[in-house]
Amino acid sequence: MEKTVQLYEGKAKKVFATENPELVIVSYKDDATALDGLKKGTIVGKGAINNRMSNYLMQILEKKGVKTHFVEELNDNETVVKKVSIVPLEVIIRNISAGSFAKRFGVEEGIVFAEPTIEFSYKNDDLHDPLMNSYHALALGIATKEEIDTIKSMAFTVNEVLKEYFIGLGVKLVDFKLEFGKTADGTIVLADEISPDTCRFWDAETNEKLDKDRFRRDMGGVEDAYKEMMHRVFGE
Ligand code: ADP
Ligand code: UDP
Secondary structure, three states: OOOOOEEEEOOOEEEEEOOOOOEEEEEEOOEEEEOOOOEEEEOOOHHHHHHHHHHHHHHHHHHOOOOEOEEEEOOOOEEEEEOOEEOOEEEEEEEEOOHHHHHHHOOOOOOEEEEEEEEEEEOOHHHOOOEEOHHHHHHOOOOOHHHHHHHHHHHHHHHHHHHHHHHOOOEEEEEEEEEEEEOOOOOEEEEOOOOOOOEEEEEOOOOOEOOOHHHHOOOOOHHHHHHHHHHHHHOO
């Protein structure tokens, strides 16, 4: 499978067309951004770690019946995926309070919820990804009621599968962001990536942060945190 033209360059990945109109190649970069794009930097080795980890997790999810865009890993940084029309919602699941949740509701980080929460943000950089509920998404024609129900149910299944998987590696899955897309035949599949860029991972014993928060918050040890997650997942 060969790349043809570049279709898109985002903050963390590039997307290329292929000879097959139903497939695209995503190429993961080491570039990192945070704080609504204000903070920019490089995390050496991130592209390969996120690519390989995301592909591995999507294959675990497929085995549990979650449809994903994953097709084939080409090399450390590049993967063939089903081309989808992205539903412009960032779907955020939380198991433990952190980040914008803690800030918005004036609570500390680390409160373990009895039940996971779900929220949507409208994926729109110009509007700074505003929080949106499912009625807003419906009103704006972003997705149908059935699609929203499917997305919610898939997102909670992803959470159950990944929470259990990561706790086995001594990692708490605090919260994460998912994106879903529609294939040519209208099927909703899990798309984009699942990685330390898009999840909060805390060491189960020490609560040490093993994710992009180290970059967002200038904590240092960013590369080591990504490498540690790679080590837990692949033993490398
Ligand atoms: P951003 O657009 O937020 O800067 P990235 O740098 O990760 O994000 O760019 C990747 C882009 O590709 C995102 O806009 C994402 O929604 C989109 N994307 C992810 N998976 C697919 C897919 N299977 N088909 C088409 N587009 C996808
Ligand atoms: N997240 C993401 N992309 C975004 C916003 C959030 O991947 O544009 C992830 C983030 O890594 C975290 C979860 O979604 O795992 C919840 O993020 P939060 O709303 O707390 O926002 P933040 O504190 O990152 O601004």
